[in-house]
Amino acid sequence: MNDQSTPVLPAGTSPRGFALYVGLDEASAAADGVSLNIIVEALRRTIAELSPRAETYATVALAPQSAGGRDIDVVRLALKEPGAVARAKQSSPNRDTNIGVTVDISRKRVEIDGENAALTYKEFELLQYLVLREGRTIERTELVDALWQAGDDGAPGERTIDVHVRRLRSKLARYEDIVRTVRGIGYRFDRHADVTIRYGAGAPSPDRF
Numbered sequence: 001m002n003d004q005s006t007p008v009l010p011a012g013t014s015p016r017g018f019a020l021y022v023g024l025d026e027a028s029a030a031a032d033g034v035s036l037n038i039i040v041e042a043l044r045r046t047i048a049e050l051s052p053r054a055e056t057y058a059t060v061a062l063a064p065q066s067a068g069g070r071d072i073d074v075v076r077l078a079l080k081e082p083g084a085v086a087r088a089k090q091s092s093p094n095r096d097t098n099i100g101v102t103v104d105i106s107r108k109r110v111e112i113d114g115e116n117a118a119l120t121y122k123e124f125e126l127l128q129y130l131v132l133r134e135g136r137t138i139e140r141t142e143l144v145d146a147l148w149q150a151g152d153d154g155a156p157g158e159r160t161i162d163v164h165v166r167r168l169r170s171k172l173a174r175y176e177d178i179v180r181t182v183r184g185i186g187y188r189f190d191r192h193a194d195v196t197i198r199y200g201a202g203a204p205s206p207d208r209f
Helices: 026-031 036-050 071-078 082-091 121-131 140-147 161-178
Strands: 101-104 109-112 179-182 186-189 195-198
Touching (some): 071 082, 109 121, 109 161, 121 140, 121 161, 121 186, 140 161, 161 179
Parallel strands (some): 101 195
């Protein structure tokens, strides 16, 4: 007799983990006396206590301030949860698929609203480095060490890296906020509803923290 509580899985598949979507903005969290970081760390500690072998990865869902609807629905769509994406396509079948940013890692190119963004090689390398470490704050020193050779006369200092980031942002135009400044530390790329990442064959894999 089958256990009615056990879902039927597609053939050839097995559970490898789960995703828990949390709809909560910073203001609401602050009103409860916490922050998103505090909640994430509390969840990680709980999971570690329940199952020390479990690996966790957390990312912040960003959406336009004008995005309406429930926070949880906005989060699911921003993180491209299949059910939410399917419902969004059904509700707006004529939506222009060229709107947004496409970062093509394998072809080393970026498109803004369907048009090629004229990024220099180093600007793309900078964006790629952040994208592949989605959700992680990267210190300025790490960016310099990773993207410039030691002793390179053209290597920027910890502060002049800000100039390179400003140039990158200017070319991202109205999507410049996908590269976020973490005051006093460095920069971070967070998943955004308007951003599509294409890895392709041979492309470097994203880091998971």
